[in-house]
Amino acid sequence: MTTKAANIPYPPRVPLARLPTPLEPLTRMSSKLGVDLYVKRDDLTGVELTGNKVRKLEFVLAEALNQKADIVLTCGGAQSNHSRATAVAAARLGMRSRLILRTPDPFNSPALEGNLLLDRLAGSDIVWITPEQYKRRDEVFVREADRLRRAGSKPYVIPEGASNALGAWGYIHAAAELKEDIKKLPRGTSRRTTIIHATGSGGTTAGLILGAKLLGLNAKIIGINVCEDRAHFVRAIGEICEDCISRYGLNVPFSRDSDIEIVDGYVGLGYAQSRPEELSLLIELASTEGLFIDPVYTGKAFFGMVQELRRDARVFGEQIIFLHTGGIFGLFPKANELAPLLR
Numbered sequence: 001m002t003t004k005a006a007n008i009p010y011p012p013r014v015p016l017a018r019l020p021t022p023l024e025p026l027t028r029m030s031s032k033l034g035v036d037l038y039v040k041r042d043d044l045t046g047v048e049l050t051g052n053k054v055r056k057l058e059f060v061l062a063e064a065l066n067q068k069a070d071i072v073l074t075c076g077g078a079q080s081n082h083s084r085a086t087a088v089a090a091a092r093l094g095m096r097s098r099l100i101l102r103t104p105d106p107f108n109s110p111a112l113e114g115n116l117l118l119d120r121l122a123g124s125d126i127v128w129i130t131p132e133q134y135k136r137r138d139e140v141f142v143r144e145a146d147r148l149r150r151a152g153s154k155p156y157v158i159p160e161g162a163s164n165a166l167g168a169w170g171y172i173h174a175a176a177e178l179k180e181d182i183k184k185l186p187r188g189t190s191r192r193t194t195i196i197h198a199t200g201s202g203g204t205t206a207g208l209i210l211g212a213k214l215l216g217l218n219a220k221i222i223g224i225n226v227c228e229d230r231a232h233f234v235r236a237i238g239e240i241c242e243d244c245i246s247r248y249g250l251n252v253p254f255s256r257d258s259d260i261e262i263v264d265g266y267v268g269l270g271y272a273q274s275r276p277e278e279l280s281l282l283i284e285l286a287s288t289e290g291l292f293i294d295p296v297y298t299g300k301a302f303f304g305m306v307q308e309l310r311r312d313a314r315v316f317g318e319q320i321i322f323l324h325t326g327g328i329f330g331l332f333p334k335a336n337e338l339a340p341l342l343r
Helices: 027-033 052-068 080-092 114-121 138-150 169-183 203-215 228-250 276-289 298-311 328-341
Strands: 023-025 036-041 069-078 095-104 125-129 155-157 193-199 219-225 319-324
Touching: 023 193, 027 276, 027 298, 036 138, 052 080, 052 169, 052 203, 069 080, 069 138, 080 095, 080 114, 095 138, 114 328, 125 138, 125 169, 138 155, 169 203, 169 319, 193 203, 193 298, 203 219, 203 228, 219 228, 219 298, 276 298, 276 328
Parallel strands: 036 319, 069 095, 069 155, 095 125, 193 219, 193 319
Antiparallel strands: 023 036
């Protein structure tokens, strides 16, 4: 670890992820797209804990343990990777979990498959709410936490995606890995790198932006939003970065206007809804590189990146790292949509 990295004031962390994750070349996709394309395999942070969420949970759950919590509450969609990771991590640490999940009809819950099956296997209680109720999820958190306290429990609330100032430390920590990864590339740090990833709640992007500044990482950070729009994420990421800088006394400059870069326009049919062309690229990547991405997050972001590169092969520079943030369990509920596209 460099001296600069060693001087960063990391909060307490409980080790849960398999780290460091490897950086691998995507040889055939690089040739097709005319760039040097690599993938940071954060889908390999674990099996049941696969994906980017566990990096954030290492810091968030350390605080929950310090506060003597015995149950954690969080939220997401029915196939939320974050909720699944929270449920599994909580069980591993001897805590219970309650998940507040959204679905069009709470009285007819989705099929027990993919992440949702793992949630239940890990012992989670699930509270189903509508998308309209989800917009007021902070009120639901208060209600559920009050119920748990009255029953004698000690709840700890984790926001969507563990995307807050504390969770951002997961990707400040990851930026140190990425800095070492880039040094080992054929041309090392002689070329500026662009790190591209899916943005769904903003915490990963915020952590990477701050990590790049704290560590002197010579990389441009670009998020491709999988829901909402650019303006939403400039606000969300900006708030997380500013809160983290203030709360932990980080001596780094930050500007929402110049430091946050979001490539908008690839939400498609909406969150967790897939177009055939998105699924076709997912199949192409699996069949040519043996790499599986999910339809909700990495699939949309990879599709957006490829579309931009096909228009202009130099739009992101010559050296790109695609951050694979996991989500393989989200593939299984899409089997019926994928089947007609398979040869």
